[in-house]
Amino acid sequence: MEAVVFHGWSKPYEEGMTPTESDGILPPNWKQMLPKDGWAKHAVIIRPPGLTDGKETGKYKAKTKTFRTFRMSRRDLARFVTKDLVDNWSKFEGHIVAIG
Numbered sequence: 001m002e003a004v005v006f007h008g009w010s011k012p013y014e015e016g017m018t019p020t021e022s023d024g025i026l027p028p029n030w031k032q033m034l035p036k037d038g039w040a041k042h043a044v045i046i047r048p049p050g051l052t053d054g055k056e057t058g059k060y061k062a063k064t065k066t067f068r069t070f071r072m073s074r075r076d077l078a079r080f081v082t083k084d085l086v087d088n089w090s091k092f093e094g095h096i097v098a099i100g
Helices: 002-010 074-087
Strands: 043-047 050-052 070-073 096-099
Touching: 043 074, 050 074, 070 074, 074 096
Parallel strands: 043 096, 050 070
Antiparallel strands: none
């Protein structure tokens, strides 16, 4: 699905990750089935680490640059989405957000 969002951003998908006609669940003509590229310029992709059922700690970081992280609680991810992401949308829009 990230390939679809990248198309919506009018950005090339990450090197080596562009799906081919035989890859995954997308049909061969998937780009022609979508609106003109650039239609999702405000979308955000969130890449969480392994999620746990632990308590909310409020201790996490979110960056538009990749960093190494391993686990975080689902509650902390929910807090990020409902509070930090919404309140700071302009900082994250059009980017991939690594969180952990």
